[in-house]
Amino acid sequence: MARYTGPKSKIARKFGEPIFGEDKVLARKNFPPGQHGQNKRRKSSEYGVQLREKQKAKYTYGVLEKQFHNLFNRAARSKGITGEILLQLLEGRLDNVVYRLGIAPSRPAARQLVLHRHITVNGQVVNIASYAVQPGDIIGVREKSKSLEVIADALAGFNHSKYPWLEWDESQKAGKLLHVPAREDIPENIKEQLIVELYSK
Secondary structure (H helix, E strand, O other): OOOOOOOOOHHHHHHHOOOOOOOOOHHHHHOOOOOOOOOOOOOOOHHHHHHHHHHHHHHOOOOHHHHHHHHHHHHHOOOHHHHHHHHHHHHHHHHHHHHOOOOOOHHHHHHHHHHHOEEEOOOOEEOOOOOOOOOEEEEEEEEHHHOOHHHHHHHHOOOHOOOOOEEEEEEEEHHHHHHHHOOHHOOOOOOHHHHHHHOOO
C-alpha cells in the first residue's frame, strides 16, 4: 500500500501544527512553505477550510484518500455522530493503537513495526496496519522482537496512563483496548464536523 513519503516539515508548516510529532523546522519557520509563505494570504473559502481539515486528518493518521473515504462511508452508515465515529475508526487502526501504546515513537514507525511482523493481536502476528482493533483485543510485541532497540527506546519512560481507553501490562509488553475512546479523550486537533460537511456536499 502506497503512503506519503514526502517532506513532513513542509506539510506541518502548511497546517501550522506538528501533526507528525515534534518538528524543529516548524518551530523555526512557523509560516506556510513556499515563496509567498510569509505574506498575508486571502481568506479561504468554506470549501477550502473543510478540505484543509480533511487533509490534516489524512496526514495525521497516515491514511490515503480511498482508505479515508471508505472509513467515512462506514462511519456514515453507523448509528451515532458521524464525525466522532470517523475519528474512533481512525483511532482503532492497529498502527495507531501501537503508537498510542508507546511501542513506537510515531505512527509511521508503528506502521513499519506492524508491516515487518513485530506486532501480535491476541497472540497472532498481524501485519496489516489498517487492521481494526476491537475492544478486548490484546496488542503485544512478538516474543523475539521484544529486545528491538526502537521498541525499548519508545517504551522507556512512556506514560501509559494518558489514554484511558488503553491498558498496558509492562511484564508482558502488551496492551489491551478497553473500550472505544470518547471524543473528548482523543487529543488530535481535528474539527471532524468540517469533514462531515465536506462529504455532505
